[in-house]
Amino acid sequence: MSSDLRPDLRQQVTLLDLVDRVLNKGVVLSGDITLSVADVDLVYVGLRVLLASVATLEEQGMPVAIGDALR
Amino acid sequence: MSAHEPIDKVLAGSGDLNRIAGELEHLQDAFPRRVNADPEKVEQGLARLVLTLVELLRQLMERQALRRMEGGTLTDEQLDQLGETFMKLNRRMDELKAEFGLEDRDLNLDLGPLGNLL
């Protein structure tokens, strides 16, 4: 029963989810990724797209040559 | 001036909550944020980036191997070779992580609106 949980643990878990939400979730209004090194931005975006395209091809049941996904 | 504590939001919980609450330490490393001029931190930052990318590729490649294994398009010899390579890579990654004091959860990249990389 959750009411049996220690108050200090409840507090920590509450704080964890709160801090995580405030810092990592929420609407991002500052426009694009605000990483300080512009070159690195491009790398991140490219990799994320790569991951997504591989995942999509996998879902379609096809084994994927990573090289294909890069094209 | 200390902040008062937030209102309890736990609706349900069971098991070893210490393991869950432990994540908090990681988030609290962000407080207070300051400009990182410490050269050791800079190096660790680079190591983190590099290892994250390696980890990404490792996961991608391992998943590909598993898909091909399921699809039966790998010969036994290829399975053995790939498996051995991944085992070695895994072991090496563990060594590198230990060397730089990084844990699995450190090897992730916050891409802002795109979520996390891994």
Added chain:
Amino acid sequence: MIHVYGIVDELDSLPPLEGLDDAPLERRRVGDLELVVSEVPREEVTQEAVLRHAEVVEALMSRSRAVLPAQFSRPFSGDEDLVSAVTAKAPELGQRLHRVRGCVELGLRVVAPLAETVPEAKSGAEYLRARLDEEHRRSQLVAQLDEPLARLSQETAGGAAGSDVFERAYLVRAEDVPAFIDAVRELEAANPELSLACTGPWPPYSFGAETAK
């Protein structure tokens, strides 16, 4: 500099609270959208500031038809920056505000019991087979946990992070919350070896943008 707490829909009145650094809360209109902001002298991420931000967002939720919490990030240098950033996202924000109306966010964290490290397999093939089994077990568990809760939700967001953790946010209509909590308790009972925490109700932090579901 301008710090944003969120975008609000039909806010009655500002809550009797001060913002970061005890600055007064202000309402700011950008096109059809209304924001709640405050002036900050510098950007400073402290636990105190984060708690205050969260407090303001909660108070806004109870005083409006809907709120989209803004992420605590670099403040805006001025009105011009703020307006252009918001205008760029205005159509999506308007839609999301409508979508989250009457809903709250509930969070779930699950940690599997410490997995045995993949044993030193005798061959590469054995290693891959063990990995495959692990993958199957994992996706089965995730589906088993997510399915009953997703059924009770309008949307879900987030995804598992590490190999032994599962983390998800659910957008749930206020009236469905008791049933959701019951479903979580059922999952607890069915999976005694797992460590699990469900928290909420939160303002919809994770649902300010289009989600997969």
